[in-house]
Amino acid sequence: MRKIKCVIIGGGSAGLSAALSLVKQGIEDILILERDQELGGILNQCIHNGFGLHTFNEELSGPSYAERYIQMLETTKVKVLLNTMVIKITQDRIIEYTNPNEGYVQIQADSIILAMGCRERTRGAISIPGYRPAGIWTAGTAQRYLNLEGYLCGKRVFILGSGDIGLIMARRMTLEGAIVCGVAELQPYSNGLPRNIKQCLEDFNIPLYLSHTITDIKGIDRVEQITINQVNSKFEPIENTEKVFDVDTVLLSVGLIPENALSEEIEIKIHSKTKGPLVNESYMTSVPGIFACGNVLHVHDLVDFVSHEASKTGLAVARYLTHDLDMDCGYPCSSGQGIGYVVPMQVQPKNIEINLEILFRVNKPSKDTTILVKDGQRIIKEVKKRHLNPSEMEKIILTKDEISNITEGIQVEVAQ
């Protein structure tokens, strides 16, 4: 069986950045397995701009952002297999993949980086009542039809969910001549980035219905009509608040779910909130030698953050491969009051070289609040925040000194 130092599953933004980071550490025996016919992942269909402000200090389109990394990769010895699907992995890091050239192949990896990204939550998963005709897609599928295949899949459109892809598609469909009748959001606040609300909805006079959801879809062969209702605080539809729209298409932007089928099959521990693996400060999962980064770990707001996290993962994998990581599990890192989740979920202070970045999301919007980082009852750090929003990922940096004498574990919470 062929042996490889590091196999990266997924050649999107996370996989590419992790590979380059490993190369910088002198590790070149790397294989990227990509199921699509080209590298870049979902960036390839994101033809709008806004990518790269943090990484390259300029605004790029998705494909150009990917292209920067692909060009850098071409100067290395990293091997890439396209049209290649991983069928399964094992706890001792045997990977079975397939592609039309080689057929089904097994290889042995010293380390694996999971970089499979995420998928969109579907109509079925949220159980919208009504008929099941043509014309109902996740926003990402419609984006693929439009941007990669060059086909318009709707002329009168309603969008459920104010996730960023939904907002981007509201603008994109409008520019292609479709009429977008509205966007309904279950929560009393938007789930997309503020700049997308402004640039994709307000600039095009597309109404946003907060605290609303679709309660019925009509149409036998193709969508003909939808009904939305206002919802109460328990998200139940309120009677007599119906609004009816004659549309031929419904797009859903109701959340992204890390794509962890492979991870779950080998019983990598999955976090109930992030739906991604539990990882430590080195982005290692509960199975030694298997790491995770990017949207397969938790859903990020910006690709720049994915690249950053993957780069740090590459660094940690290089240390793992040179036996420079302390494999003792350290202390738990958890979410307290008001916090949805934190990443990482476990911290070994000995493995922190300069500082520890803790990423987290709050449960609900607030203004002028304080975030507390505690070790048991002891406050390690206080950070004031002017705005906190569940749709925006937050970051706290702890220095090596601040975590050197932890006794119980790190907990992040919103101060009362």
Add this chain to the structure above:
Amino acid sequence: MFDVIIIGSGIVGSLIARALSKYEINVVVLEKGNDVAIGATMANSAIIHSGHDPLDGTLKAKLNVEGNQMYESVCKELNCSFKRIGAYVLATSDEEVEQLLILYKRAKDRNIPCQLHDRKQIKQSEPNINDAVVQGLWLPTTGIIYPWEVAIRSMENAIENGVVLKLNEEVVGITHSDFYTVKTKQSEFHAKAIINTAGVYADEIYQLINPVIDFSITARKGEYFVLDHLNKPLVNHVIYPVPSSKGKGVLIVPTTHNNTLLGPTSFEIDDKSAINNTHAGLDYVRNQVGKLIDYIPFDKVIRTFAGNRPTGTTHDFIIEESKRFKDFYNVAAIESPGLASAPAIAKMVEELYLNNHPLKFKSDYNPYCRKQIVLSELSIEQRNEYVKKDARYGRIICRCEKITEGEIVDAIHRTCGATTIKGVKKRVRPGMGRCQGGFCEPLVLDILARELKKTKEEILLDDLGSNLLFERTKSHEKD
């Protein structure tokens, strides 16, 4: 002129077509939809019941027991999935235990293998049952199938034995002189005999020729949730509550492809075509299903669906030659246990027809269907044999269910092959997984357009009018 027109290509119509394809006669099947197996066959609990439930003396009781026994050989010949996983009827109170004993006696009287198990015994094979369960009836012969697969394969086999299938032919008129004339929206067919297997519309089809109402059919809607593959199965057998006057109740059913079904509801509805899910229906399933199992992982729901069962006025199957019209056979009101009874129903209709028309066997009749390869079930060496022959067996199209391009292409080019996104989904399952086609639908659409030599705009989700794409975008117009 045909000998027989079969109206409807659900599992019953398809199995009858196959049964008659053994003989030297000309048979045509008229289907109003764009594919076979679209009505109740497409939306049911996918269970081959043991036959313990129907009342004594009914056709349902007789044909269910017979049908259950026939499935093994039918599925072998047609190369269909069939698993005899067994079932439990679970009682949670003294009153329900009384009912359970009635079912037990009924099963015994019909020679259906069965045993009464106490809570401890049940818990061994069903660890997730909750504290309310006191006793259970174990029915080892209960099976699960992939219902539309059986219908599609039957039709495939029937066509290969000479039957003609006409899709998109909605019957709108029937007249009788020396023979029957069946008018559809587009054309006209003539035959000496008619077999009416039109599901929820069987009464309306019969009324096209018969002015007196002999029977009528109401639709009873069943709504379901489908769960994704679970690391540890929720249940290992079909789980029934003790039945009530409303039917078998809300079940928990493992499927042949490692999903779990939760449902159905059982509400009479006015509009027979209303296969929509409703808030009330889904809530009802949510509330009922927790009565036997403690923790239902609703976060693993990947789809909801609904289908309508044809309930007849007599509350039994109606399988008979019309008393007014010679050689007009009604096969109607095939509600539960219709799926379990289907092979026995087909056999009964075959015998009815043969009584009136002694027939010769075809010398070249072949009861077998060509095997459909499911690559994910093969060893790595076997899979590579396929890739050597055709590289498309190495290209995964559906990442959730690991289905290759080779399998999809085969499903398109087989007899009674797929022509739509849903047709491909029914035959080889891309889109049945957790992404619900989000990733694979554009790829399947590409393959369909290429293989059928159509434009992408022409590719349908399902019936005529269900086109997915409208037009090329402005930026691509110049291409």
